[in-house]
Amino acid sequence: MPTHAITATGLVKTYGKGAKAVRALAGLGFTVPAGIVFGLLGPNGAGKSTTVKILTTLAAPDDGEASVAGIDVRREPGRVRRVIGSVSQKPAFDPVSTGRENLVLQGHLHGLSATAARGRAKELLDRFGLTDAADRPAGKWSGGMQRKLDVALGLVARPSVLFLDEPTTGLDPEARADMWAEIARLSGEDGLTVLLTTHYLEEADKLAARLVIVDRGQVVATGSPEELKNELNGDSVHAELSTVEDLSTARRALEPVAGEISVDGLTLRARVATGATALPGVLAALGRAGVEPVSIGTARPSLDDVYLRHAGRDFRTADSVAGGVR
Numbered sequence: 538m539p540t541h542a543i544t545a546t547g548l549v550k551t552y553g554k555g556a557k558a559v560r561a562l563a564g565l566g567f568t569v570p571a572g573i574v575f576g577l578l579g580p581n582g583a584g585k586s587t588t589v590k591i592l593t594t595l596a597a598p599d600d601g602e603a604s605v606a607g608i609d610v611r612r613e614p615g616r617v618r619r620v621i622g623s624v625s626q627k628p629a630f631d632p633v634s635t636g637r638e639n640l641v642l643q644g645h646l647h648g649l650s651a652t653a654a655r656g657r658a659k660e661l662l663d664r665f666g667l668t669d670a671a672d673r674p675a676g677k678w679s680g681g682m683q684r685k686l687d688v689a690l691g692l693v694a695r696p697s698v699l700f701l702d703e704p705t706t707g708l709d710p711e712a713r714a715d716m717w718a719e720i721a722r723l724s725g726e727d728g729l730t731v732l733l734t735t736h737y738l739e740e741a742d743k744l745a746a747r748l749v750i751v752d753r754g755q756v757v758a759t760g761s762p763e764e765l766k767n768e769l770n771g772d773s774v775h776a777e778l779s780t781v782e783d784l785s786t787a788r789r790a791l792e793p794v795a796g797e798i799s800v801d802g803l804t805l806r807a808r809v810a811t812g813a814t815a816l817p818g819v820l821a822a823l824g825r826a827g828v829e830p831v832s833i834g835t836a837r838p839s840l841d842d843v844y845l846r847h848a849g850r851d852f853r854t855a856d857s858v859a860g861g862v863r
């Protein structure tokens with residue numbers, strides 16, 4: 538295995554032509570060291586799925602280069618497919634067949650003998666805690682168990698790189714926490730490289746050893762979650778106001794006491810050196826301006842703040858306005 542499990546350089550992809558053309562990737566590039574969970578984080582429409590389609594050989598870039606496990610995705614797509622596992626957002630299992638049958642069938646599709654396919658199915662069922670349900674139709678399993686089955690199906694052929702596209706979308710909090718534990722175990726135990734795409738900041742923060750933040754088809758920030766948050770050098774104070782008028786008054790009042798100020802709905806966020814120390818000054822400034830916040834608090838920097846700094850807009854707002862580079 539080369540040191541880098543994935544490299545992508547200058548990827549460009551445009552869908553459609555003329556006035557309707559959407560530039561999904563605008564020169565995107567990153568490298569993924571082997572053996573870690575790597576996060577590809579970005580709001581809806583940022584270009585994550587397009588990147589994964591190119592890396593898993595399902596789409597060709599208009600320009601740029603990429604390799605997976607040292608193999609060029611454009612020149613040798615067949616070889617790439619043999620070393621990767623891919624778990625897409627859509628379920629890959631047959632709901633009428635049992636979990637075990639699904640896994641055995643997948644083994645056959647990858648050329649395993651009947652005995653080897655049964656053995657691998659048993660191993661994966663045990664590993665994901667699915668043995669008790671193994672002989673019931675997968676369509677009757679809970680959402681969390683079905684997602685685990687999807688991941689298990691992606692692992693049947695012992696890939697060296699596993700692509701997980703939005704693995705926890707639609708899961709309830711308990712199933713999501715369970716899935717997070719499984720994903721963390723994948724790279725920790727098996728030395729597998731996992732490329733995780735997500736639009737959940739918290740998920741990337743918790744699982745990814747390194748990540749790139751993608752916005753409008755380009756990488757806007759790269760590093761470990763800790764590195765990225767530490768670069769921000771400071772906490773934030775969040776004040777929720779009751780009216781738009783109060784919001785503008787508060788903004789003017791805080792300009793002399795805070796660094797960057799941003800607004801999300803009726804919440805104002807101001808960057809300060811240390812939240813606890815700055816809070817009395819912020820409250821005093823608001824009081825002098827005659828503004829009483831509905832609530833106020835401080836927070837350590839989050840990936841949300843990192844995104845705001847690098848993309849110049851709030852993550853949640855960007856997430857609700859999907860769109861490529863036009």
Ligand SMILES: Nc1ncnc2c1ncn2[C@@H]1O[C@H](COP(=O)(O)OP(=O)(O)OP(=O)(O)O)[C@@H](O)[C@H]1O
Binds near residue numbers: 586
């Ligand atoms: N087949 C397609 N035809 C036209 N436009 C497309 C196609 N696939 C994606 N796009 C557009 O390209 C841009 C990037 O989409 P992509 O699916 O790669 O983003 P994403 O970050 O994966 O978003 P999501 O989290 O919503 O899946 C978006 O504007 C999207 O609407």
